[in-house]
Amino acid sequence: MSIEPRFFEARDGVRLAWREMGEGRPVVLLHGLFSNAEVNWIKFGTAARIAEAGFRVVMPDLRVHGSSDAPHEPEHYPPDVLVHDLEDLIAHLGLSDFDLGGFSLGARTSTRAVVAGIKPRKLILGGMGLAGLAGWSQRGQFFRRVIADYETAKRGDDTWMSIQFMKTMKIDRVAARLLLDSFTDTTPDMLAALAMPTLLVCGDQDQDNGSAEELAAVLPDAQLGIIPGTHMSSVTQPEMGAAMVAFLMA
Template identity: 35%
Template sequence: MSTFTSDGLRLAYDDIAPAGGHERTIILIHGFSSNRHEGWRRTGWYAAFERRRIRCIALDQRGHGESAKPHEPEAYARASLARDVIALMDELGLGRADVFGYSMGARTALATALAAPERINHLILGGVGGKLIGERALPAGNPMAEAMLAADPDTITEPMLRSFRQFADEQGEDRQALAAMTGVTNPPFDTAAMADFPSPVLVVAGQRDDGAGDPEELAARFLDGHAVTVPGCDHFSAIPHALTKAAVFDFLDGLLDDPYAR
């Protein structure tokens, strides 16, 4: 594990370069209540990138894993999470890189790309789709925070909320920090800036990921957008799936079929 400082917070990351050199570099940004090990190493992405001679740099987002975990909601504005990614690139002397985010990590990845488009070679947004457009991070009543802070997880009746709470407990995450993260209201993404974003973008989500929406709808917002739907997968099963990996590597190699292009 390595660390760096962003906004005064100590953040953890892995930097894995294949033996004998690498041909490209990708930054990996995990989802809510996950961490770099659970989101990327256990699901086989570290090994997959190493086999492809790709240097992968996986960040524990603030509030997660081995990174700092402030309990103040204002620490978790999406713009701050994007600054962490740019600060990591600066720390490592990376002028440009590919960026791959999943779920909440996809939101951080997109915010990073729109804030600094000149730093992005290829952008991969996983576990999201058309519902990303115009969304607000804070639902009425903030049920995710309530799920994270519930004394008894058996009282959580909504399946998706129960899944995230169970996941957080399994990873030993700081549930107070996670609840604080859900207390931020972020502005909608700038669709005009998305339309002008110059680099290729892949949107990939599971067919049964009801919370994501249609990947095609989101991909269509970009100049060079591509969409892939992974059959039979929900939000959690799509990330380790071989078809997701195939879509990502085809995209990086420029081999996706024309019907996905926008």
């Protein structure tokens, strides 16, 4: 299934895209790094499962991703720019009572948004552990190498799979490098802001962003949902949507 994007203008004039499916209580879902709404949420049926359960699923393409613009000027990448974009989308759609979720970068952005004052009723963090929030600098260095090695990496290199994914998704390397520099860490003391019911849904072979169990232990109201898969494969599993629906319906 393919859904045509809609567009709005962020506060800095950059054109950003989002897609929607279903009717009912809004659930805003943010995709992972180098992916987009179509691949993370629509292609493998997660959005359809949530929509069928009676929700309006709102899925932006993050800046530099999918159908959204990828400007090359550094002024378009202040710290936490993706949080600003989410705030602008929420304002554009007039959302006041909604749930929020994301996978990997989308989970990190959702967390940063709550720390910044966005207050969803429920929160879903997919593919995320404590180290992925508090230790972004180390993970960030890996993705900077992915961009640096884009033309030279060989099969078997640790950056190879991420580079192939970037090429498949037609990610603009210049814009992606600028976006990486906008990401900020969420220290453990900031996590008290995540006081709403929170689902941590993570693949049983996924340690890419650290331990989901460690993150669950420090959040005020978290439950852990372990599903099959690695960081790359778990988001394709039907169990992802099933876990999210069960949490949102509870």
